[in-house]
Amino acid sequence: MTAYNPAEAQATIDRVRRVLKNPPVAATRQSESARTGAKSGGRDVNFATLPEYEVINLAKAVGHLAGLEDPYFRLHDGLARETTSLNGRQVVNFSSYDYLGLNGHPDVVAAAKAAIDQYGTSVSASRLTAGERQVHRDLEAALARIHDAEAAISFVSGHATNVSVIGGLLGPEDLIVTDVSIHNSVTEGAKLSGAKRILCPHGDLEAIERALRLNRSRYRRTLIVVEGLYGMDGDVPDLAQLIKLKRRYSAWLMVDEAHSLGVLGATGRGIAEEQDIDPSDVDIWMGTLSKTLVAAGGYIAGARPLIELLKFTSPSFVYSVGTPPPVAAAATAALGVMQRESWRLKKLRQNGRNFAALATARGLDIGLSIGASIIPVIVGSSPHAVILSQRLLERGYNLFPAIFPGVAENQARLRFFMTSRHSIEQIEGVIDAIATELPGIRSGPSFVNTIAGIDV
Numbered sequence: 001m002t003a004y005n006p007a008e009a010q011a012t013i014d015r016v017r018r019v020l021k022n023p024p025v026a027a028t029r030q031s032e033s034a035r036t037g038a039k040s041g042g043r044d045v046n047f048a049t050l051p052e053y054e055v056i057n058l059a060k061a062v063g064h065l066a067g068l069e070d071p072y073f074r075l076h077d078g079l080a081r082e083t084t085s086l087n088g089r090q091v092v093n094f095s096s097y098d099y100l101g102l103n104g105h106p107d108v109v110a111a112a113k114a115a116i117d118q119y120g121t122s123v124s125a126s127r128l129t130a131g132e133r134q135v136h137r138d139l140e141a142a143l144a145r146i147h148d149a150e151a152a153i154s155f156v157s158g159h160a161t162n163v164s165v166i167g168g169l170l171g172p173e174d175l176i177v178t179d180v181s182i183h184n185s186v187t188e189g190a191k192l193s194g195a196k197r198i199l200c201p202h203g204d205l206e207a208i209e210r211a212l213r214l215n216r217s218r219y220r221r222t223l224i225v226v227e228g229l230y231g232m233d234g235d236v237p238d239l240a241q242l243i244k245l246k247r248r249y250s251a252w253l254m255v256d257e258a259h260s261l262g263v264l265g266a267t268g269r270g271i272a273e274e275q276d277i278d279p280s281d282v283d284i285w286m287g288t289l290s291k292t293l294v295a296a297g298g299y300i301a302g303a304r305p306l307i308e309l310l311k312f313t314s315p316s317f318v319y320s321v322g323t324p325p326p327v328a329a330a331a332t333a334a335l336g337v338m339q340r341e342s343w344r345l346k347k348l349r350q351n352g353r354n355f356a357a358l359a360t361a362r363g364l365d366i367g368l369s370i371g372a373s374i375i376p377v378i379v380g381s382s383p384h385a386v387i388l389s390q391r392l393l394e395r396g397y398n399l400f401p402a403i404f405p406g407v408a409e410n411q412a413r414l415r416f417f418m419t420s421r422h423s424i425e426q427i428e429g430v431i432d433a434i435a436t437e438l439p440g441i442r443s444g445p446s447f448v449n450t451i452a453g454i455d456v
């Protein structure tokens with residue numbers, strides 16, 4: 001740790017104040033000339049002076065002054081499961097969303113290897129032209145069955161699925177109503193569409209109803225988007241109520257199941273199974289292959305006309321290469337294991353319940369989490385969350401802090417991704433470590449607390 005320098009600390013505190021007053025999200029909404037600086041007449045081509053870059057440097061400066069290691073881009077030496085090796089050091093891992101512990105499962109690995117042997121590592125073309133392979137069809141048929149849907153389409157990226165599908169289905173004459181906690185990929189898709197966007201407070205059905213009542217009649221198409229299990233908070237929406245609303249206001253309902261596939265419902269088929277909803281009442285089921293299915297990519301499941309439409313019009317399907325064969329085969333194999341080895345889901349949910357109960361008993365704030373696969377521990381300030389993450393690493397736990405501007409400054413947190421492979425000892429151990437460290441961090445060195453206490 002470098003020597004503490006009060007002048008440097010004060011300058012950094014002033015910079016933090018400035019950035020918190022005018023965060024980069026706001027900066028990106030300013031006109032281009034305001035954003036790039038009046039001095040250069042809006043012609044600044046220097047990446048180093050971009051306000052967004054200042055935020056990154058500022059976070060590093062704060063960390064440096066507080067004696068913290070950079071929590072980003074930690075290098076994992078091999079297969080990261082409930083434990084992982086970081087630079088040769090074995091730690092307990094709560095940062096990977098391999099909910100059912102399927103990464104490295106022999107059936108999944110064998111399927112990926114067999115697909116490479118048969119098709120190679122790439123399909124070397126868009127599916128529409130020369131890229132279609134049987135592994136894609138097998139995957140899509142399996143995904144459609146999971147959602148009881150007529151058909152499904154897979155994309156090479158989960159993020160690009162939301163961007164491309166929402167950005168393509170809606171336009172400037174349309175309305176998109178989302179929960180404020182919705183994933184960035186939905187927000188980017190909505191921006192791309194040019195549609196009127198209304199963000200409703202998290203979980204607030206009355207706000208969604210109001211948004212539809214006051215605005216629906218002025219727009220052509222309307223889309224409501226929610227997550228089946230929210231990635232930041234680990235809670236669920238009330239699907240039955242949302243279905244009533246979408247019917248009343250003739251809207252489409254889209255549910256992003258990135259974190260709920262393999263996690264919710266008696267057999268892991270997601271929120272429809274969990275809440276006993278007819279899946280055909282949801283217009284657009286979206287999911288990712290990157291979480292429970294230990295691959296990469298995204299998908300949409302729904303009515304055949306929707307899937308056909310996307311196959312011919314969705315830019316990141318039409319103009320992008322098809323999913324690599326080992327990736328598609330791994331995801332299909334993972335779906336099979338998920339259904340065959342039902343003990344995994346039971347163990348995951350047990351782990352989630354245990355974690356939530358033990359954390360709450362120790363006075364930790366898990367926010368709205370239902371105690372399934374995602375459980376935040378809300379610390380309340382970004383510096384404290386980063387320090388806690390480092391202290392936990394020193395004690396042998398790998399946890400990633402979610403900090404401002406990803407979440408509101410007073411909502412900074414550590415996010416726990418539970419897996420079926422975690423043991424009760426690992427869960428008890430990390431909760432004990434947090435409960436032991438947190439009070440000391442909160443009453444810790446004044447520099448960090450000045451940063452943490454800045455009022456926005």
Ligand SMILES: Cc1ncc(COP(=O)(O)O)c(C=O)c1O
Nearest residue numbers: 157158159183185231258288290
């Ligand atoms: C809710 C949600 N949707 C979409 C995505 C994007 O998926 P992917 O990481 O597979 O691109 C994520 C990623 O974390 C997510 O949490």
